[in-house]
Amino acid sequence: MLQNKLNTFTQNIKLPALTVAVFLLLGIKLLAPAGSPIAVDLAAEFVSLFLVYAVTLNLINTLGKKPVIPLSVVVNIGVLNLAVILFYILVDWFFKFLGYDTAEEVLKAGPVFIIITMLLTVIIMGVVAYNFKLFKDLFFYKQKRNLNTYFNAMIWFAVLASVSAISDRNSELSFIKIALTVNAIILIFINSVRTSWIAYLNKREKKRLLLYSVILATTFAANMGQVFSESVFMNLQNLFSATVKHMVLLTNVFGIVYFTVLFFSTLFHLPTAEVFDRKADEVSALQYFSKLINQAFDIKEMTDTATEVAIKMSGADAAWLQVEGVGNTGIKNIAITSAEKLGQYLLHKSGGSVKSAGYFDISSFSNVEFPGEKWTHAAVVPLRSHAGANGTLFLLNKSEVSFDEEERKSIETFTDYITIAFENARLLRESIDKERLERELDVAREMQRKLIPQQTPVTEKALFSAAFIPAFEVGGDYYDFFQIENSKIGFIVADVAGKGISAAFVMAELRGIFSSLSRQYSSPAEILCTANKILKRTLDKKSFVSAVFGIVDTEAGKVRIARAGHPPLLLMRNDRIVEIAPKGIGLGLNFTSVFKDNLQETEFELEDGDVCISFTDGVTEAKNIDKEDYGLDRLKELLLNAPGKNPESLIHDIIEDVSRYSQATQQHDDITLVLFSWNLMRKV
Amino acid sequence: MSEFGITVKEAGEIRILALQGYLDAHTAPVLEDEFTKAITDKRFKLVVNFADLKYISSAGLGVFMAYIETLRENNGDIKLSAMQSAVFNIFDLLGFPLLYTITETDEQAIAAFSQPTERTES
Numbered sequence: 001m002l003q004n005k006l007n008t009f010t011q012n013i014k015l016p017a018l019t020v021a022v023f024l025l026l027g028i029k030l031l032a033p034a035g036s037p038i039a040v041d042l043a044a045e046f047v048s049l050f051l052v053y054a055v056t057l058n059l060i061n062t063l064g065k066k067p068v069i070p071l072s073v074v075v076n077i078g079v080l081n082l083a084v085i086l087f088y089i090l091v092d093w094f095f096k097f098l099g100y101d102t103a104e105e106v107l108k109a110g111p112v113f114i115i116i117t118m119l120l121t122v123i124i125m126g127v128v129a130y131n132f133k134l135f136k137d138l139f140f141y142k143q144k145r146n147l148n149t150y151f152n153a154m155i156w157f158a159v160l161a162s163v164s165a166i167s168d169r170n171s172e173l174s175f176i177k178i179a180l181t182v183n184a185i186i187l188i189f190i191n192s193v194r195t196s197w198i199a200y201l202n203k204r205e206k207k208r209l210l211l212y213s214v215i216l217a218t219t220f221a222a223n224m225g226q227v228f229s230e231s232v233f234m235n236l237q238n239l240f241s242a243t244v245k246h247m248v249l250l251t252n253v254f255g256i257v258y259f260t261v262l263f264f265s266t267l268f269h270l271p272t273a274e275v276f277d278r279k280a281d282e283v284s285a286l287q288y289f290s291k292l293i294n295q296a297f298d299i300k301e302m303t304d305t306a307t308e309v310a311i312k313m314s315g316a317d318a319a320w321l322q323v324e325g326v327g328n329t330g331i332k333n334i335a336i337t338s339a340e341k342l343g344q345y346l347l348h349k350s351g352g353s354v355k356s357a358g359y360f361d362i363s364s365f366s367n368v369e370f371p372g373e374k375w376t377h378a379a380v381v382p383l384r385s386h387a388g389a390n391g392t393l394f395l396l397n398k399s400e401v402s403f404d405e406e407e408r409k410s411i412e413t414f415t416d417y418i419t420i421a422f423e424n425a426r427l428l429r430e431s432i433d434k435e436r437l438e439r440e441l442d443v444a445r446e447m448q449r450k451l452i453p454q455q456t457p458v459t460e461k462a463l464f465s466a467a468f469i470p471a472f473e474v475g476g477d478y479y480d481f482f483q484i485e486n487s488k489i490g491f492i493v494a495d496v497a498g499k500g501i502s503a504a505f506v507m508a509e510l511r512g513i514f515s516s517l518s519r520q521y522s523s524p525a526e527i528l529c530t531a532n533k534i535l536k537r538t539l540d541k542k543s544f545v546s547a548v549f550g551i552v553d554t555e556a557g558k559v560r561i562a563r564a565g566h567p568p569l570l571l572m573r574n575d576r577i578v579e580i581a582p583k584g585i586g587l588g589l590n591f592t593s594v595f596k597d598n599l600q601e602t603e604f605e606l607e608d609g610d611v612c613i614s615f616t617d618g619v620t621e622a623k624n625i626d627k628e629d630y631g632l633d634r635l636k637e638l639l640l641n642a643p644g645k646n647p648e649s650l651i652h653d654i655i656e657d658v659s660r661y662s663q664a665t666q667q668h669d670d671i672t673l674v675l676f677s678w679n680l681m682r683k684v
Numbered sequence: 685m686s687e688f689g690i691t692v693k694e695a696g697e698i699r700i701l702a703l704q705g706y707l708d709a710h711t712a713p714v715l716e717d718e719f720t721k722a723i724t725d726k727r728f729k730l731v732v733n734f735a736d737l738k739y740i741s742s743a744g745l746g747v748f749m750a751y752i753e754t755l756r757e758n759n760g761d762i763k764l765s766a767m768q769s770a771v772f773n774i775f776d777l778l779g780f781p782l783l784y785t786i787t788e789t790d791e792q793a794i795a796a797f798s799q800p801t802e803r804t805e806s
Contacts, residue, residue, distance in 0.1 A: 476742075585783065589780075590782075
């Protein structure tokens with residue numbers, strides 16, 4: 001808690017505060033050079049300490065945002081401390097050049113030199129702070145558990161030891177410093193075994209680290225040597241700020257110990273480095289797997305990733321995938337034509353089809369076909385999902401030995417991952433297509449629902465009734481009523497070929513066409529002919545419409561109808577049923593005079609009690625469990641035997657019967673019925 | 685209803701396609717592919733045999749509509765033969781007999797290719 005409070009406090013220390021501290025220190029040193037009372041010295045030391053701490057935290061905050069790369073940190077430490085050696089040498093030479101042989105001489109030489117020393121000390125403080133920051137980075141690299149305790153303890157002891165360096169003056173009290181320093185050094189040893197970050201390096205990096213740790217341990221040793229030497233600069237340090245000098249000492253101890261330990265750790269890591277790397281690759285294969293799965297929408301990307309990782313996992317030199325329906329993709333490190341040739345050759349060697357993983361020596365084939373390439377071994381692994389084989393992975397290498405046990409296992413495991421990813425992509429595609437189709441159907445259903453009339457006409461003598469049962473996959477039936485002049489009612493029952501949205505569009509068109517034509521023409525045949533002409537422009541080649549169009553004159557009691565390729569109109573009169581079926585071919589099948597020449601119109605008079613029934617083939621083609629049609633005869637029989645002869649009850653009976661008949665099968669087509677009765681005296 | 689198959693035979697320059705099973709919206713593409721192939725192979729005179737066809741939907745009928753023009757433009761035709769009565773009724777109701785030659789046997793259909801066409805077709 002205290003730590004955090006201090007941290008927040010010092011985090012907010014901006015440059016002005018630091019500058020003040022520096023000047024404060026300078027002031028103290030100018031006014032009270034070495035040999036002053038302890039209180040003054042102690043004050044100076046605390047300011048120094050504060051400076052180092054503040055600079056360190058500032059560094060950590062400003063530089064801490066970037067991700068830590070351990071090897072770079074090591075290199076940074078090396079460069080920093082090698083520079084320090086150079087720095088020391090230069091400073092010493094500088095003073096010698098000016099003719100000063102001892103530190104005392106320098107300090108007595110005047111305020112300017114005190115300022116210079118101050119500056120040099122600040123630089124050293126900066127170095128200590130930066131070293132500290134870098135050590136901290138290494139130490140806490142990817143650490144999950146909170147290891148602050150030992151590290152903090154070490155810091156505290158180092159700080160206390162440094163501060164207590166003042167007690168050097170009083171030889172009786174110097175044991176304090178020694179005790180604290182020893183503790184600090186013990187903690188340094190304890191902390192230096194935290195070299196777990198080595199595990200994150202690959203074999204090559206570990207070898208480099210060996211070299212670096214030797215260099216760094218030596219550098220810190222050299223700096224240590226400097227500390228104990230009698231160089232002018234060192235003595236200056238001592239006189240100026242014993243704390244800082246002690247910190248430098250401890251930093252060097254840490255450096256020597258840590259990098260020596262690091263050297264031996266790395267050395268012991270080396271024999272297992274290669275296997276370790278491979279195991280790490282296997283684990284990262286799982287990450288690649290999730291990457292593959294996420295590339296489900298882009299097969300090209302997926303195959304590229306797949307072959308890239310396959311190469312990594314198997315130590316292969318070239319790879320490609322042969323995918324059903326796509327061909328050779330994800331080709332790496334080999335020409336397309338060579339891949340094709342080798343693919344065929346290997347397929348042949350696998351006996352025509354790849355059923356399981358195969359490993360082949362292809363050196364002789366390669367020497368003949370690809371003289372420059374020197375391929376030696378190949379691995380051929382099938383991508384097999386539940387739906388059957390849908391691809392093959394090919395891997396090649398140029399080494400003397402074939403793929404070893406470990407590599408084979410990796411390859412085969414990873415191929416399973418690839419297969420799963422492909423399956424996933426396929427299923428995803430299918431489900432998207434299906435969903436799109438569902439959505440289309442929803443729209444079509446909605447359109448159809450809106451086009452079908454909500455009410456049926458009721459007049460004094462003519463009573464209409466209608467029923468409409470759409471199939472799940474919108475079938476294209478359509479019916480409508482039109483008021484023509486005062487006493488005429490037009491009706492149409494139509495069946496648009498096709499399903500779904502395209503059928504729904506044609507329905508919408510028909511509605512427009514017939515509603516406007518019924519206002520212009522009084523002849524159903526003429527209306528159908530004109531409609532056919534209009535549809536020529538818009539109907540698809542594959543589409544056509546069957547329709548019955550009738551006009552009921554409710555005053556005169558007459559019906560005119562024309563029929564274009566549609567089931568006949570039934571007239572039930574006096575317990576008999578007559579089929580009214582004037583000639584006519586479907587709309588949209590022919591746009592020449594053939595249509596007109598073969599279209600007949602019929603007119604008949606209505607008698608009291610007549611019932612006219614119009615329907616679509618969804619009724620007569622409803623199927624039972626044996627796939628037999630309901631049929632026209634059954635419909636006629638039902639009509640004749642029905643108890644009530646009014647349109648509504650008849651419709652009810654028909655629907656009930658058809659439903660019962662076809663209950664075992666799914667309805668494949670829309671069912672439409674339009675009935676009207678003619679009664680001179682109707683009970684209202 | 686998704687079992688559908690086509691057997692192809694050649695009789696001189698006439699190709700005979702024998703349909704089996706159910707021709708509906710799902711299986712229509714198979715017939716479409718076969719027609720496309722015939723055009724690519726420059727076989728414009730086709731006889732379609734319906735002896736083993738159990739059912740045809742409007743989608744199936746539409747396939748014939750889609751290709752007939754191209755074939756007739758190239759001096760060819762699609763002649764239909766050997767329909768079972770249920771299937772024939774579907775064609776008949778719509779008026780196909782007025783637009784296509786429908787015969788009972790393949791031989792009659794083949795012979796019809798040598799006869800001059802009587803009606804004007806578009």
